[in-house]
Amino acid sequence: MEKDRKDAGAISITAMADMPYYYHVGFYYSRFLRELRDSKRIVGVKCPECEKVYVPPRIVCRDCFVTMEEFLPVSSEGTLLAYTVTNFSYTDTTKGEPKKIPYTAAYIKLDGSDSNIVHCLDETDETRIKAGMRVRAVFSGDRTGDYFHDIDHFEIIEH
Numbered sequence: 450m451e452k453d454r455k456d457a458g459a460i461s462i463t464a465m466a467d468m469p470y471y472y473h474v475g476f477y478y479s480r481f482l483r484e485l486r487d488s489k490r491i492v493g494v495k496c497p498e499c500e501k502v503y504v505p506p507r508i509v510c511r512d513c514f515v516t517m518e519e520f521l522p523v524s525s526e527g528t529l530l531a532y533t534v535t536n537f538s539y540t541d542t543t544k545g546e547p548k549k550i551p552y553t554a555a556y557i558k559l560d561g562s563d564s565n566i567v568h569c570l571d572e573t574d575e576t577r578i579k580a581g582m583r584v585r586a587v588f589s590g591d592r593t594g595d596y597f598h599d600i601d602h603f604e605i606i607e608h
Contacts, residue, residue, distance in 0.1 A: 493522075
């Protein structure tokens, strides 16, 4: 019997499988996503001690370590702090498809917020982009409760 197993060899099968999954993002981030989806509004949460506003909302202040419960809207406009233009192909993890290139990732501080967010900028010509520029969120017409979908991109509002 042992000899038969060794002589049989291995069989290999290659297949594609779709394995969707869901996970709970918690009350704070859920509220952030609902506001984007339902109202085209970006909300943060304010620390009762130092009064810093965090976007996206978080439960505890990173500096004071106190629970934050005051949600408030922040501007959909802000300042471009840093950026990178990507010119090589890679897989978009949200879609499983090749990412359209070039692509500009932007580090943005929204007006009324004391933290920064990362999103995409619609400009890919590096000669037209510089830190300190003013930018604004452009919301998707078909919002689903997904941060990178509901805010389609940011656009430069002053050169």
